Amino acid sequence: PMVDVTDQHFRTLSRLLTSTTTLYTPMIVDEALNRGCNNSLFHTREQPLCIQLGGSNVATMCKAANKAQQMGFKEVNINVGTIHT
Numbered sequence: 001p002m003v004d005v006t007d008q009h010f011r012t013l014s015r016l017l018t019s020t021t022t023l024y025t026p027m028i029v030d031e032a033l034n035r036g037c038n039n040s041l042f043h044t045r046e047q048p049l050c051i052q053l054g055g056s057n058v059a060t061m062c063k064a065a066n067k068a069q070q071m072g073f074k075e076v077n078i079n080v081g082t083i084h085t
Contacts, residue, residue, distance in 0.1 A: 004026065005026075006023070006024050006025060006026050007026060008042075008043075008046075011023045011025075011046045011049070012045075012046070015045060015046055020048075021048075022048045022049070022050050022074060022075065023046055023048070023049050023050070024049070024050045024051075024052055024077065025042065025049065025050070025051045025052055026052065027052045027053075027054045027079065028051060028052065028053055028054065028064075029054050029055060030053055030054065030055030030057070030060045030061050030063070030064035031055070031060055031064075033051075033053065033064040033067055033068060034060055034063050034064050034067065042071070042073075044072070047072070047074065048074040048075075049073055049074060050073060050074055050075035050076070050077050051068045051071075051073045051075075051076055051077065052077045052079060053065060053068060053076055053077065053078055053079065054078075054079040054080070055080065056080060061078065061080065065078065
Protein backbone atom coordinates (compact mmCIF):
# COMPACT_ATOMS: atom_id res chain seq x y z
CA PRO A 1 0.00 0.00 0.00
CA MET A 2 3.00 2.37 0.24
CA VAL A 3 4.08 2.22 -3.41
CA ASP A 4 4.31 5.75 -4.82
CA VAL A 5 3.72 7.18 -1.32
CA THR A 6 7.07 7.09 0.47
CA ASP A 7 8.66 9.87 -1.56
CA GLN A 8 10.86 12.58 -0.08
CA HIS A 9 7.90 14.85 0.74
CA PHE A 10 6.08 12.09 2.62
CA ARG A 11 9.24 11.21 4.56
CA THR A 12 9.82 14.87 5.48
CA LEU A 13 6.26 15.19 6.78
CA SER A 14 6.59 11.91 8.67
CA ARG A 15 9.86 13.04 10.24
CA LEU A 16 8.16 16.22 11.47
CA LEU A 17 5.65 14.03 13.31
CA THR A 18 8.19 11.65 14.86
CA SER A 19 11.96 11.53 15.09
CA THR A 20 12.28 7.84 15.99
CA THR A 21 10.13 5.85 13.55
CA THR A 22 12.06 4.10 10.79
CA LEU A 23 11.08 5.50 7.41
CA TYR A 24 11.29 3.63 4.09
CA THR A 25 12.32 4.70 0.63
CA PRO A 26 10.22 3.73 -2.37
CA MET A 27 11.48 0.59 -4.13
CA ILE A 28 14.87 1.28 -5.69
CA VAL A 29 16.09 -1.11 -8.39
CA ASP A 30 19.57 -2.46 -7.67
CA GLU A 31 20.98 -1.25 -10.99
CA ALA A 32 19.71 2.29 -10.36
CA LEU A 33 21.71 2.40 -7.16
CA ASN A 34 24.74 0.80 -8.80
CA ARG A 35 24.70 3.23 -11.74
CA GLY A 36 24.63 6.46 -9.84
CA CYS A 37 21.60 6.98 -7.59
CA ASN A 38 23.31 8.77 -4.71
CA ASN A 39 22.92 10.50 -1.38
CA SER A 40 21.31 13.56 -2.97
CA LEU A 41 18.05 11.58 -3.16
CA PHE A 42 18.01 11.01 0.60
CA HIS A 43 18.80 13.37 3.45
CA THR A 44 20.40 12.67 6.81
CA ARG A 45 17.43 14.37 8.50
CA GLU A 46 15.31 11.42 7.33
CA GLN A 47 17.28 8.92 9.44
CA PRO A 48 16.55 6.33 10.61
CA LEU A 49 15.87 5.36 7.01
CA CYS A 50 15.53 1.93 5.40
CA ILE A 51 16.11 1.44 1.68
CA GLN A 52 13.83 -0.96 -0.17
CA LEU A 53 16.03 -2.63 -2.76
CA GLY A 54 14.71 -4.73 -5.62
CA GLY A 55 16.40 -6.92 -8.17
CA SER A 56 16.90 -10.44 -9.43
CA ASN A 57 20.65 -10.82 -9.92
CA VAL A 58 22.72 -11.95 -6.94
CA ALA A 59 25.85 -10.02 -7.93
CA THR A 60 24.11 -6.70 -8.59
CA MET A 61 21.96 -7.04 -5.46
CA CYS A 62 25.06 -7.62 -3.31
CA LYS A 63 26.81 -4.64 -4.87
CA ALA A 64 23.77 -2.41 -4.32
CA ALA A 65 23.29 -3.61 -0.73
CA ASN A 66 26.92 -2.80 0.03
CA LYS A 67 26.54 0.65 -1.53
CA ALA A 68 23.37 1.27 0.50
CA GLN A 69 25.25 0.37 3.67
CA GLN A 70 28.03 2.81 2.76
CA MET A 71 25.40 5.49 2.13
CA GLY A 72 24.30 5.15 5.76
CA PHE A 73 20.93 3.45 5.51
CA LYS A 74 19.85 1.86 8.80
CA GLU A 75 18.52 -1.21 7.04
CA VAL A 76 18.33 -2.78 3.59
CA ASN A 77 14.96 -4.35 2.84
CA ILE A 78 15.54 -6.81 0.01
CA ASN A 79 12.79 -7.63 -2.44
CA VAL A 80 13.72 -10.17 -5.06
CA GLY A 81 12.14 -11.66 -8.11
CA THR A 82 13.43 -14.83 -9.67
CA ILE A 83 17.14 -15.02 -8.84
CA HIS A 84 19.54 -15.43 -11.78
CA THR A 85 23.02 -16.58 -10.84
